[in-house]
Amino acid sequence: MARVVFKTQAPVNAALAGSRxxxxxxxxxxxxxxxxxxxxxxxxPLVRREVLVKVPMLGNYYEDKTPESDKPF
Known part of the structure; x- marks a missing residue:
């Protein structure tokens, strides 16, 4: 018959095993x-200018190409 052997486990390992x-x-x-x-x-405009334009492959799509004369502000 096989014996059951209990091993102690460090608290950090127990937390990692539970959260994994x-x-x-x-x-x-x-x-x-x-x-x-x-x-x-x-x-x-803030998200577009500060985040989306700086994404390497998508930057040209979100770039504002409107001439300054057509912008209201």
């Missing part, structure tokens, strides 16, 4: 929330 299963789910939800926020705020 949630890490992937929280990462997916966090990425989705960030992408949704950028999508909803992409019409805001």
């Amino acid at each position: 299963r949630w890490l992937t789910t929280l990462g997916i939800w966090g990425f989705s929330a960030g992408a949704g926020a950028l999508l909803l705020l992409s019409v805001t």
Whole structure:
């Protein structure tokens, strides 16, 4: 008959083992929330100018090409 052997576990390892299963789910939800926020705020001039123009592949799409004479402010 097999014996049951209990091993002590360090508190840090116990916390990591408990939180490891949630890490992937929280990462997916966090990425989705960030992408949704950028999508909803992409019409805001501050977000467009400070964040979206600086993205390497998408910068040209969000760049403002309106002439200065056509801008109201």
